[in-house]
Amino acid sequence: MKLALIPAIFNCLFYFAAQTSAVTVESVPSASSDGYIHTELDKTVSLTCTHDAASEADDELVWLRNDALVSLKEENKKGQSRVCISPVILKDRETTFTCHLRSNATNRVSVVLNVTYPPSLTEPEGITVEEEASMFLRCAIEAYPPVTSVVWTLNGTEVDLKAAQMTLTNDGLFSTLSTVKVQRSLHQATYQCITDSPMYGARTQVFTVNVTDKTLKFPLYPMIAGIVVVCLTTILAVASRWKKIVKCCK
Numbered sequence: 001m002k003l004a005l006i007p008a009i010f011n012c013l014f015y016f017a018a019q020t021s022a023v024t025v026e027s028v029p030s031a032s033s034d035g036y037i038h039t040e041l042d043k044t045v046s047l048t049c050t051h052d053a054a055s056e057a058d059d060e061l062v063w064l065r066n067d068a069l070v071s072l073k074e075e076n077k078k079g080q081s082r083v084c085i086s087p088v089i090l091k092d093r094e095t096t097f098t099c100h101l102r103s104n105a106t107n108r109v110s111v112v113l114n115v116t117y118p119p120s121l122t123e124p125e126g127i128t129v130e131e132e133a134s135m136f137l138r139c140a141i142e143a144y145p146p147v148t149s150v151v152w153t154l155n156g157t158e159v160d161l162k163a164a165q166m167t168l169t170n171d172g173l174f175s176t177l178s179t180v181k182v183q184r185s186l187h188q189a190t191y192q193c194i195t196d197s198p199m200y201g202a203r204t205q206v207f208t209v210n211v212t213d214k215t216l217k218f219p220l221y222p223m224i225a226g227i228v229v230v231c232l233t234t235i236l237a238v239a240s241r242w243k244k245i246v247k248c249c250k
């Protein structure tokens with residue numbers, strides 16, 4: 001929908017420019033002909049809106065971020081107005097910035113941020129899991145442009161899900177390799193989640209899984225009793241204190 005809107009807005013710009021009442025937007029980095037500004041996370045985008053009709057020199061400029069008014073300092077409104085998006089964050093994806101005169105919203109210019117980012121894979125993870133417990137290895141694969149492939153390896157060769165008794169799921173945000181019952185002979189290994197993206201190439205996250213012997217479950221009842229005692233003591237302490245506080249207030 002936005003794609004269809006942008007050229008229309010630019011046509012307006014040229015139309016109104018001919019009538020010498022132009023609002024123009026310049027950006028760093030510069031926008032493509034269809035109004036998209038390519039940027040990446042943590043970068044800075046600066047937008048400068050200029051109004052150059054002498055007769056309306058006093059007219060204030062207004063910036064909208066996705067239709068919401070951007071609050072501007074007083075000295076950043078007349079004739080020229082500048083906004084900076086710094087640093088660019090995920091929320092800025094596909095955000096539209098529009099500039100127009102406060103007095104006349106018809107004559108407006110919009111640009112859209114096109115934020116690209118690789119999957120946010122993290123440092124190698126060491127995981128210790130008990131025999132017979134369940135295990136989830138989660139790899140963040142969300143990226144723009146989207147990753148073209150996700151491959152999991154176990155000790156260097158692609159995981160054979162059936163042989164390893166594991167399940168692989170992918171919800172677009174995470175690729176998760178899991179098993180409901182860990183066995184040392186099958187699962188103690190080094191895993192790699194390898195993503196490939198047309199823009200950022202191959203990225204890998206490493207998981208080292210150690211399987212420990214099954215232990216007895218932590219005794220819950222004594223712990224609950226302990227917590228109850230602590231809570232009761234606290235309540236009593238506050239209650240007796242409260243009497244004193246109330247007394248001195250009277």
Ligand SMILES: *[C@@H]1O[C@H](CO)[C@@H](O)[C@H](O)[C@H]1NC(C)=O
Nearest residue numbers: 016019021103104105106107
């Ligand atoms: C807004 O400006 C355009 C030309 O720049 C003009 O045709 C139009 O009438 C103006 N609208 C208002 C409400 O002043």
Ligand SMILES: *[C@@H]1O[C@H](CO)[C@@H](O)[C@H](O)[C@H]1NC(C)=O
Nearest residue numbers: 032036038114115116145199
């Ligand atoms: C955004 O940038 C990416 C990478 O350059 C490009 O593939 C994509 O077409 C751009 N999207 C739009 C809507 O311009």
Ligand SMILES: *[C@@H]1O[C@H](CO)[C@@H](O)[C@H](O)[C@H]1NC(C)=O
Nearest residue numbers: 125126127128208209210211
């Ligand atoms: C796994 O076990 C090996 C050998 O016992 C040890 O060297 C390594 O540090 C352990 N890794 C983790 C993540 O606990």
Ligand SMILES: *[C@@H]1O[C@H](CO)[C@@H](O)[C@H](O)[C@H]1NC(C)=O
Nearest residue numbers: 154155185186187188189190
């Ligand atoms: C993976 O390699 C480690 C170290 O060579 C080995 O101890 C482990 O058994 C292997 N895991 C599997 C499932 O083959």
